[in-house]
Amino acid sequence: MDGWIGKLVDLALGGMPGVAAGMVPENLKRQWLERLSGHDPFKTIASNEDLVRATRLAWIEAAQDVLAAVRRAANNPEWTGERALIEVFQPLVEDCLAAMRDHALDRQQHPGETPVDRHLHDIMRGSVEATAPGDDPNIGASVPHDFAAVLADLTGWSTTEIPAVYDHLARAFDELAFAAFAELLKDPGKYPQARDAFRITMDHVTRDIASATFGAVQGLDIRLDQLVATLDGPSVFQVGAARFLDHAPQLARDTAETRVDVAEVLRMVSQDESVPLDTLRAILSGMGESADDFDTDEIGWRLADKAQAFKTLINRLHHVLNDDPVVRDLRGQAVEALRRGQFSQADAHLAAAEARDLDGLDNVDAVERQRRLSAADNRAERGAVARMRANPDAYREAAAHYSKAADLARPADDKAAFTYDMRNASVLRDLSDEFGDDGALLEACEILKRLRSQSLRDRAPQDWAGVQNNLGNALAILGERESGTVRLEQAVVAYRAALEETAQDNAPMDWSQTQYNLGHALQALGERESGTAHLEEAVVAFHSVLQERTRDREPLEWAAVQNNLGNVLAILGGRASGTAHLEEAVAAYRSALEEWTRDLVPLDWAMAQSNLGAAMQALGERESGTVRLEDAVKAYRLALEENTRDRAAPEWAATQNNLGNVLAILGARESGTAHLEEAVAAYRSVLEAWTRDCVPLDWAMAQNNLGNALLTLGERESGTARLEEAVVAFRSALEERTRDRMPLDWAMTQNNLGNALQALGEQESRTEHLEEAVLAYRSALEERARDCVPLDWALTQNNLGNALRALGEEEGGTARLEEAVLAFRSALEERTRDRVPLDWAMTQNNMGNALLMLGERESGTVRLRESVAAYRSALEERTRDHVPLSWAMTQYNLGNALSILGEREGCISHLEDALAGFLSALEEWTPERFPHYRTQMQEKIAACRALIDEMQGRAG
Helix, strand or coil, rough: CHHHHHHHHHHHHHCCCCHHCCCCCCCCCCCCCHHHHCCCCHHHHCCCCCHCCCCCCCHHHHHHHHHHHHHHHCCCCHHHHHHHHHHHHHHHHHHHHHHHHHHHHHCCCCCCCCCHHHHHHHHHHHCCCCCCCCCCCCCCCCEEEEEEEHHHHHHHHCCCCCHHHHHCCCCCCCHHHHHHHHHHHHHHCCCHHHHHHHHHHHHHHHHHHHHHHHHHHCCCHHHHHHHHHCCCHHHHHHHHHHHHHHHHHCCCCCCHHHHHHHHHHHHHHHHHCCCCCHHHHHHHHHCHHHHHHHCCHHHHHHHHHHHHHHHHHHHHHCCCCCCCHHHHHHHHHHHHHHCCCCCCHHHHHHHHHHHHHHHCCCCCCCCHHHHHHHHHHHHHHHHHHHHHCCHHHHHHHHHHHHHHHHHHHHCHHHHHCCCCCCCCHHHHHHHHHHHHHHHHHHHHHHHHHHHCCHHHHCCCHHHHHHHHHHHHHHHHHHHHHCCHHHHHHHHHHHHHHHHHCCCCCCCCHHHHHHHHCCCCCCCCHHHHCCCCCHHHHHHHHHHHHHHHHHCCHHHHHHHHHHHHHHHHHHHHHHHHHCHHHHHHHHHHHHHHHHCCCCCCCHHHHHCCCCCHHHHHHHHHHCCCCHHHHHHHHHHHHHHHHHHHCCCCHHHHHHHHHHHHHHHHHHHHHHCCCCCHHHHHHHHHHHHHCCCCEEEEEEEHHHHHHHHHHHHHHHHHHHCCCHHHHHHHHHHHHHHHHHCCCCCCHHHHHHHHHHHHHHHHHHHHHHHHHHHHHHHHHHHHHHHHHCCHHHHHHHHHHHHHHHHHHHHHHHHHHCHHHHHHHHHHHHHHCCCCCCHHHHHHHHHEEEEEEEEHHHHHHHCCCHHHHHHHHHHHHCCCCCCCCCCCHHHHHHHHHHHHHHHHHHHHCCCHHHHHHHHHHHHHHHHCCCCCCHHHHHHHHHHHHHHHHHHHHHHHHHHH
16 A cells, blocks of 8 residues: 555646646556655644644544444354454443544643554555465555554553454555545534644645655656646645545545445355355455455455356366375465465465476476476466466466466477467456456467467367457457457457357357357447448347357346347447337347346346337437337436446446436427426436546537537527526537547537527527527538538538528528528438438428528519428428427418418418418417417418408409
């Protein structure tokens, strides 16, 4: 642990600009800490009595959390042997802490020095573990002056008398105390003087701390030197401290209780897998700091996985290739060391066995061959022992052992060497999967490429197929992490090669697994390409898997394949004009949910519900009703019951965002605002999790979505507050969605910004916002090129036409209106009736509006006749059954055009047609839903009837 020295670096990074903090790699942070090793932050505390008292109170609060955890743990079988001691010792400790608290709060007495202060000093300084991981099952006390030693000083008990559970549950005491201190600073009720003491002390020493901390950076990296030169150290620390105080109390989320949960996980895995607790504790310790990022569920399955590996290793160690009793005894000692969790001793015993095997080995005759293979086996088992520790250094150590084992075995037995090479590739892939080391995965690829020789295929075709499959897996992982498709294409080639030597009849499970892997690679390829060929092939591959992974035989695996099949079908459905693939996707997700039940696999169930929601949403967007959209809302809400923010934050945020999207669509189709308000609330909650500092692009996406929902709300309200909020949201999104970084997303948001500005301009009857809207649309069209994204280009052309029409309405004249008509005609070149019928109809209606306005300002009737033709074209797709409200609006517009045309030409039939259009619209514009429109309509109807009567009177 690096103690509170590390927190100083964290505060510095927290105060740096977001991009700057992200440029400091871990190795530079370590060097930074090493240079700060002489700095003693406790001296800063000791110079202020109130700060001394505050830190003691934080220690006491952290200690009380540990005591509460001990009370809960006393009921666990692991600690029942200590229950009697706990019952005697606990009240004594509680009395001591109460007395210490009273003393700390009594500002009339000098605070003096206590054992707690020495412990705090050790916490702040940090320490390095003195013993190797695994040597002590209770290792992990974060400081040399451990918690039990302080309790011994306070109570007068010896450390050997104090139940071990206290130190065990205080493993994270440094974090617990640090978080308690932060909470104390934020809550004046705990110690009112703490915040002022902290502020005063920080004001006095910030410059010294900043100088020491940033001085330790100099010379580590030229970019960091250039950055620090531009920063004001004290202000950086003050910003970092402010951010820390906002977020640090979250660190105190029952840390001690979490340790109890972990203790329970250890006990259950030990019981279920019949693996000693000492071994499991050593495995958990070997995970190091990476285990802090795991929840208890993940710790549980990782331990269970390692428990299986442990049992396999023990079985292998009992099988000795060399009859030498010394080698046999050394391997037996390695087994006992592993059972005690002493991995370093186990490695030492196996190293001794290997050395004995190799002693005096010169030639490879029959006897020496066996010794060589025994030595290789012992070296390989050293790799297996290292692999148990599950950290990057241990995995690298394991890879080196397997490589050496293969070299030892190769002169004697190609088959054995092949086995060790495959284990080497496997641990390198684990290193990549678990710790993101792409270099390790590339090394694994090179090993596998070397192994796939023609001689291996001739001699052992199944082994060759296994190599090809594993190579495909490695290439697929690399391909998914890269932007291109080369690696994915290579993975597909490897899987297809494997299937040439893997027959369904002879090896059905291997065949189905390779088909499954092939399906994933084809799906990843298809997602990156505009066509559907690879996606169609992925569907075929997943259907092939279902021939072997049947519901009766492997229900959970069958459900997983159904879910993946649904994903591919959903992508295909998104690219097709019909709904067939989307319907198939819904069916596949529903099938998955038949076995992925909430009780059995809650997170998988939630994932399938979320996927089902997305497919329902896509279907609902293509249909006129709201049933599918409401089903999507239900599915998303069900998913959120398991994908909670505390349990699965990334999935929670993504599902909340999707829920907001479907609520926004529902709201857009309905006359009320309830669903739109819910959408806004969903997006705002997402933005609490998707912060700009942590996930800037996701933050920008949520800002864009929030802007769209606010825009729709603003269009339905009389004021402009929502529209102004929408503009702010879109402008925020554009701070991260830059043209250089994300050109198409930038263009999308520019288009949306144009929509909001246009709505603002139309409500305020001001041209400034409309001019800004036109500029936004023209900016969007710089990236939304017709050749690249034709339908998006057409959408923005349509929107540009609307803004130009609105400007033309405000300004007078016909220039803007002529530009609007040109924009609409451009949009219709891509928005064809065959391709996007409703969008085509919308643009026809919008063009009709511009032509009608032109016709009103010109003396002839050409433009009016064109507007009538445009509206009538729109009504060919805007039918009452399909889109009743849009149908009514276009009927109203047609009525306006015909009434003006009829008045100019003195044509009663045009006026009668206009009257019919108004009356038709009135059938959908009910008094409850459209009172304002109905008033306008009644006026139009009355005026039209009066004109008809007047003309008939003149004719008579």
